[in-house]
Amino acid sequence: MLRTKQILQLLGDGLSQNKICAEVRCSKRLVSSVKKRADESGRAIGELLMLPDDEFQTIFMPVEQAPPREDDRKAELDRMMPEILKRLSRRHAHLKYVYEDYYAKECPKGYGYTQFKKHVGEYRERNDYSYHNQHEPGKEWQIDFAGDPLWLTDYGTREKQKLVVLVCVMPYSNLPFMMALPNATTEWFFHGLNKGLEFMGAIPRVAKSDNMKQWVTKSDRYSLTYAAANVEWALYYGIEPFACRVRKPRDKGPVEGAVNQLYQYIYARIEGEEFYSLDALNQRIWELLEEYCCLPYKGSTRRDIFEMYEKPEMLPLPDSMYRFRLRKEVKLSSTYHVCVGPERHMYSVPYKYVGQTVKVMWDVEYVEVYVAGQLVCTHRRSLVPYGYSTEPQHMPDAHKAYERTKEVNAATLIGWGERIGASVKWAIEDILHRTNFPQQAYGKCNGILSLGRKYGRARLEHACAILREESGVAGYKVLANMLKNNRDIEADGGEVISRTPYNDDVRGASAYTSIPQVGKDVDDEQ
Numbered sequence: 001m002l003r004t005k006q007i008l009q010l011l012g013d014g015l016s017q018n019k020i021c022a023e024v025r026c027s028k029r030l031v032s033s034v035k036k037r038a039d040e041s042g043r044a045i046g047e048l049l050m051l052p053d054d055e056f057q058t059i060f061m062p063v064e065q066a067p068p069r070e071d072d073r074k075a076e077l078d079r080m081m082p083e084i085l086k087r088l089s090r091r092h093a094h095l096k097y098v099y100e101d102y103y104a105k106e107c108p109k110g111y112g113y114t115q116f117k118k119h120v121g122e123y124r125e126r127n128d129y130s131y132h133n134q135h136e137p138g139k140e141w142q143i144d145f146a147g148d149p150l151w152l153t154d155y156g157t158r159e160k161q162k163l164v165v166l167v168c169v170m171p172y173s174n175l176p177f178m179m180a181l182p183n184a185t186t187e188w189f190f191h192g193l194n195k196g197l198e199f200m201g202a203i204p205r206v207a208k209s210d211n212m213k214q215w216v217t218k219s220d221r222y223s224l225t226y227a228a229a230n231v232e233w234a235l236y237y238g239i240e241p242f243a244c245r246v247r248k249p250r251d252k253g254p255v256e257g258a259v260n261q262l263y264q265y266i267y268a269r270i271e272g273e274e275f276y277s278l279d280a281l282n283q284r285i286w287e288l289l290e291e292y293c294c295l296p297y298k299g300s301t302r303r304d305i306f307e308m309y310e311k312p313e314m315l316p317l318p319d320s321m322y323r324f325r326l327r328k329e330v331k332l333s334s335t336y337h338v339c340v341g342p343e344r345h346m347y348s349v350p351y352k353y354v355g356q357t358v359k360v361m362w363d364v365e366y367v368e369v370y371v372a373g374q375l376v377c378t379h380r381r382s383l384v385p386y387g388y389s390t391e392p393q394h395m396p397d398a399h400k401a402y403e404r405t406k407e408v409n410a411a412t413l414i415g416w417g418e419r420i421g422a423s424v425k426w427a428i429e430d431i432l433h434r435t436n437f438p439q440q441a442y443g444k445c446n447g448i449l450s451l452g453r454k455y456g457r458a459r460l461e462h463a464c465a466i467l468r469e470e471s472g473v474a475g476y477k478v479l480a481n482m483l484k485n486n487r488d489i490e491a492d493g494g495e496v497i498s499r500t501p502y503n504d505d506v507r508g509a510s511a512y513t514s515i516p517q518v519g520k521d522v523d524d525e526q
Contacts (some may be wrong), residue, residue: 414428
């Protein structure tokens, strides 16, 4: 249009067409065409130059439209288009399937698949409208689960455990949060939301999610029924819960976009890494998340925009975070343990409450046991299936003693013997060395040590020293008989200690002094 006006102005100045071509650098054919249209309009050149752009374009650059060609196939496709789009909106449906299953059967003389795909794409483009939401700073927090899972590796078996990934975002600053969870149950879901609030350090006014069962128990276009846990969580923080329309993912477009962005930044960087604990995986995620939040974004960073514009508009965190706790009442059995969670893990309770009704309350971090309204014990939650978490102070004395015997080994026994004396240490080492399986000798060693408690350490050390000097072989029964019959005390008077147990019915050497020596008498007579 600018070039056409320039040609008109030069024509009005009286320049020849050749000079105009050289000045404007265009073809003579274009100059002739402009002059012809100006003459046909019947208006002066000055008047034409003052016309509005739309009217000027109508005179000098008319759009030549070809007459529309009637196509019955196109009209039929337009008539069927609402049903085609309806079928395409179904789960797992695609163009090829809808073409073969519906359009080709209903309209056998219609378009081929290529033209069908072209016209459906054009129709969608013309009729697909996107509403641009204006998000207020600090108002809305959007929540969703990522579609792609993450995995934990069992260190022993190398088996993979599937994890779900929670993603939240503040739309104004696009500040995201991500956390891996063992599952999407209510207790883990709200634990993840708490971690997200701690990550931001503030509380939004509105929390929006889709119609997941942890959030909404009954979906209705005009009246939603929120889950009891959701209502309790929202009331605790003063947050207004909000649910998207069913099958309308654009209602939470920012969190959908955040999921894709975190796929590219976090998933890509941990793809080749193995993690053996949930805490280690989440620490790695949060490390990368901080890097992502500090990347350049809209002339600043996501973190800086959040801190400057959103956080001042949000509520402060309470002194203690909300805890979604499950609870049950059971009668404490003789094992003084209670079973918690789908992992069926057992937690100890002080044995004195056996036979009483106890109330067990737990969340994803702690297990608490109450008796008559009083807290009696607390455990860290363990996810080891069918495992046991037992505190020694909860056990009766007999069970504690049995546990101590299970912890004893050869080095422990030798160390205990050495504390009494070198001879006791020798006795224990001698017994252990003369046994093919040392564990089988632990009872004899413990028996020797128990003699020190019964008769005193000094006597035990002295008895072991005598036994070492006289026979060089240690034995529990020999030491027990020696101490029982006070042989260690008699040995101080010079008596030789015999390994034969003392008995009044056993004759000593004096009983044989009066017996005649038969061989010697015969020799004398001869």
